[in-house]
Amino acid sequence: MKKHKIMQVLSKKIYKEKFVELFLENDLTPFPRPGQFLHILTGGAFIRRPLSIAGCTENSVRILFEIKGKGTKKLSEISKGQYLDIVGPVGNNFPLPDRKKEISLVAGGMGLAPLLFLASQLISEKMNFKFFYGARDKGHLLDFLLPKGDYKKFISTDDGSDGEKLTVVEMFERKLNNEKTDIVFAAGPYQMLKALSEICRNNNIEAYVSLENIMFCGLGVCQGCVTETINGYKRVCRDGPVFDHREIKWT
DSSP states (O other): OOOEEEEEEEEEEEETTTEEEEEEEOOOSSOOOTTOEEEEEOSSOSSEEEEEEEEEOSSEEEEEEEOOSHHHHHHHTOOTTOEEEEEEEESOOOOOOOTTSOEEEEEEGGGHHHHHHHHHHHHHTTOOEEEEEEESSGGGOOGGGSOOSSSEEEEEETTSSSSEESOHHHHHHHHTTTSOOSEEEEESOHHHHHHHHHHHHHTTOEEEEEOOOOOSSSSSSSOTTEEEETTEEEEHHHHOSEEEGGGBOOO
């Protein structure tokens, strides 16, 4: 069982009135890896919120989330210098790919968070990749948070208010003819990942997806976040959140 950590908030920024970026002091052991998450007590509630790690250094851990309900609203009200009750790092991680492979990152909405961490790691490893990122509209797009580096970026919005007028999956599929891909790392809403999985199957592309199932205990005890796989039901918090897309029985 992961130990609780009491970690100080080093900084806070709010983007577009609904997206919150926090940097926390890094007191985590072992060192977090892209794809893992933190289970955070939001204050005033006994249920923790699982939030993907969006970046990590020796000194700080970055999280990024959208204000959606009471828990995330309460978390958004925290101030620099205050402390959070953390369990983490939790879950598995994206496997580091062979540098000979053509790599694509595909993020939908707040699926951006774990892929920011992965992109930073790929940049530090001097690995080439492409980043496909889409949101419902310009008001939900956080492309300015993409890390600096020499890689291709493809941006889309469902309504065409910024970037190409396509879903991120449609954009990825459209670019396949000109942008070779051997392996995909993806995060976002379930239906987006399901559609992407079908495309990867049809084109014989290796892919790993990060699921966003609702979690309660975050430790694999309550069985509240299970997903059906070809090997039976698995707990997203304990066996995931990252899965080989071929393992999931998409429903």
